[in-house]
Amino acid sequence: MQNKPIYLFILFAAAAFLFISTASARENEQVTGIKFADQSNINAEHWNTVDHSKFDALKKKFTAGHDITKACLSCHTEVKKQFMHAIHWTWLSPTGGGLTGKAGYSINNFCISTNKMHDTECNNCHIGWDKKNDGINCLKCHGQSQMDWHQEFKDLKEFQDTGETELVDEIESDIQKNVLKIGLPQRRNCGECHFNGGGGEGVKHGDLDASLIMPKKSLDVHMGIDGANFTCTRCHTTKNHLIAGRVYSTPATSARISLVQDDLAPKISCESCHTDQPHAQGSKPNDHTDRVACQTCHIPTFARAHATQMWWDWSSAGKLKKQRKYQQKDEYHRYSYKSIKGDFKWEKNVVPEYYWYNGSIKALTAKDIIDPSKQPVAMSWPVGSRDDKNARIFPFKVHRGKQPYDMENNTFLTPLLCIENNGYWKTLDWIDSCKRGMQIMGLPFSGKIGFVETSYVFPTTHMVAPRENALTCVQCHNRTHSRLAALTGFYMPGRDRSDLLDFSGWGIALAALAGILLHMLGRIFITAKKEED
Amino acid sequence: MSKTMKAIYLYTRYERSWHWLQLALISLLMVTGLEVHGAYALLGFERAVKIHNLVGITWLISFAFFVFWVLTTGEWKQYIPTTKKLFSVARYYAYGIFLGEPHPVPARKESKHNPLQRLTYLGVAAILLPAQMLSGFIYWSYNSWDAWGLNFLSLGIVAMVHTALAFALLSFVIIHVYMTTTGHTVFDHIKAMITGWENVEETIAIEEWEKGK
Incomplete structure (x- = not known):
């Protein structure tokens, strides 16, 4: 009879163990988020009804880039109409009224401005033949050969002029063969510009660089060649040559619905395929999806394979060694200094900075007045706050640096840089390059140049890590080094506490302990004394 | 002073099981709760949260059984507070205990709690524990606050x-x-809470006010 409570206790313990073990077994089942995403990816194999090598339009000799485009357009009749409105061609924001966009007054803290596309170096990335002067270059996105078309046509013309017919024939057939290598844009096509923005590989985006051409799953679960093996267009879906995913004045998508709810929903957000309850049913991470973006936990660090540029200080540009421009490299074999550009800092495995973000980014333009007494000046920043129902905590790369501004007008300066137009990279003359750069923009320049520290943000959304590498709870929920330490104004378990409450609480518990110790000593000694007596 | 001891059966099987189960639950909750609070790292935040939630709900449910037991067996009468002899009990623990005086209100079957215990246990069982369960439950249901108004x-x-x-x-x-x-x-x-049998001094009669009719 006296043993029964123990049996009962064992029974209770066994029941609790059973409960806990079934709960954890449930977690090992395939979670809905992955199940649904796999479902939406079943028929990913692309098929078509066309073999381009059988088209007569392509069985001809091409002597210039625009000839190729003409051939493309002879069948794809609506492309020009569509593409001329696309931001990839205009470089102007569709909602900015000519103000925002690379070809407008938008600026950054990299090469600052395209000077309304007069900085010809920038135009390497424009989707046209001869930079932007000779019509659309369809092959920039659709060409699957590694051919340097510019060089090829230059050689062709040279050999034609010198009459070397054998070489001419060889190049012509080479071109003809490579023209046929066309298809949907591959990672390399998009990456040619988007992995190399800001003047080099990994300069601009921390989550987009050449490591994504053939990434491992550990770098990017979606693009990994041993993973889902996505191309960019798997998520960046396209309609009339307009590509989903641009995030500046307007979010990439404001609809937080998945393909499960609407099979025509945009595929640009994580939730499109994974739903907004992607984790095991009833698990805590699902409770976070309303205020914490997937990227926050699932991209623990960016620039995990190649280093990314974090700092660009234009103010130190212009130094010479033995009267000559020079450059230095750092431990990542990236430039740490260039006479024509200044100082750089590169980092790998960078922990993002976290901000409330509703999908929009606000940015300054060359027309905005700045306050240089408050540095760093934010050139762009995420829109959102905790009170904004559409805002979630999101990871960002923040690129900082110093760049020239007009000390009298308190505006940013847009120096003309390119060598071709005798810009700063040739002359190392700030006054002249700023004067001409601002002239092109139609903006005033006082002649007084100062340097101001600035910051520029990039949302981090690529390089999603395998789930075992996602952040754990404690990386945010801890007192001393929470990843979200900078986000205040709300109570976060594990991170926050009331010092007064903790002090009093522990104080009372300690007082109780001290009290019983004294009481106990009293009992021991007084009783002992009594026994002696 | 009489020293005749008598063993009485003070705590029923359910009562004892409940006591030790509650000890286990509260210990687990205390250890995991303080970790979630950020006082230390022991099991890891995630595991601490999971265990805390699971144990908390278990406690809430098993407490409902306790309430049922207290109400249906009439045991609630043991918790009726009184000021009678409250001060002599307090005086005993503050002073008399050192001198080896007898307890002014020893436990009996019909009255197992002395006035100080009555007051304390009523405060704990009727206020502190339910308030802690309620605040914990509300904390736990944070994501449903919207829906629940x-x-x-x-x-x-x-x-x-x-x-x-x-x-x-x-x-x-x-x-x-x-x-x-x-x-x-x-x-x-402690032995009494394990076996149910407590040694008490035989001679002292139960006073009428203690019986709680």
Whole structure:
């Protein structure tokens, strides 16, 4: 009879163990988020009804880039109409009224401005033949050969002029063969510009660089060649040559619905395929999806394979060694200094900075007045706050640096840089390059140049890590080094506490302990004394 | 002073099981709760949260059984507070105990709690524990506040109430554990809570007010 409570206790313990073990077994089942995403990816194999090598339009000799485009357009009749409105061609924001966009007054803290596309170096990335002067270059996105078309046509013309017919024939057939290598844009096509923005590989985006051409799953679960093996267009879906995913004045998508709810929903957000309850049913991470973006936990660090540029200080540009421009490299074999550009800092495995973000980014333009007494000046920043129902905590790369501004007008300066137009990279003359750069923009320049520290943000959304590498709870929920330490104004378990409450609480518990110790000593000694007596 | 001891059956099987189960639950909740609060790292935040939630709900459900038991068996009468002899009990623990005086209100079957215990246990069982379960339950259901119309609440306030009550409970446990050593022998009370049988002095009669009709 006296043993029964123990049996009962064992029974209770066994029941609790059973409960806990079934709960954890449930977690090992395939979670809905992955199940649904796999479902939406079943028929990913692309098929078509066309073999381009059988088209007569392509069985001809091409002597210039625009000839190729003409051939493309002879069948794809609506492309020009569509593409001329696309931001990839205009470089102007569709909602900015000519103000925002690379070809407008938008600026950054990299090469600052395209000077309304007069900085010809920038135009390497424009989707046209001869930079932007000779019509659309369809092959920039659709060409699957590694051919340097510019060089090829230059050689062709040279050999034609010198009459070397054998070489001419060889190049012509080479071109003809490579023209046929066309298809949907591959990672390399998009990456040619988007992995190399800001003047080099990994300069601009921390989550987009050449490591994504053939990434491992550990770098990017979606693009990994041993993973889902996505191309960019798997998520960046396209309609009339307009590509989903641009995030500046307007979010990439404001609809937080998945393909499960609407099979025509945009595929640009994580939730499109994974739903907004992607984790095991009833698990805590699902409770976070309303205020914490997937990227926050699932991209623990960016620039995990190649280093990314974090700092660009234009103010130190212009130094010479033995009267000559020079450059230095750092431990990542990236430039740490260039006479024509200044100082750089590169980092790998960078922990993002976290901000409330509703999908929009606000940015300054060359027309905005700045306050240089408050540095760093934010050139762009995420829109959102905790009170904004559409805002979630999101990871960002923040690129900082110093760049020239007009000390009298308190505006940013847009120096003309390119060598071709005798810009700063040739002359190392700030006054002249700023004067001409601002002239092109139609903006005033006082002649007084100062340097101001600035910051520029990039949302981090690529390089999603395998789930075992996602952040754990404690990386945010801890007192001393929470990843979200900078986000205040709300109570976060594990991170926050009331010092007064903790002090009093522990104080009372300690007082109780001290009290019983004294009481106990009293009992021991007084009783002992009594026994002696 | 009579020293005749008599063993009485004081705690029923359910009562004892409930006591030790509650000890296990509260210990787990205390250890995991303080970790979630950020006081230390032991099991890891994630595991601590999971265990805390699971144990908390278990406690809530098993407490409902306790309430049922207390109400249906009439045991609730043992918790009726009184000021009678309250001060002589307090005086005993503050003074008389050192001199080896007899306990002014020893436990009996019909009245197992002395006036100080009545007051304390009523406070703990009727106020502190339910308040702690309620604040914990509200904290746990944070994501449903919208749906339940509880948006006027602030997580910070709820968490702090829960933490404050936890400190109160911790202080209670410290003193409670110590008080178990004040029986006839050091382990007498603990033994009683295991076997159900307590040694009490035989001679003292139960007074009418203690019976709680």
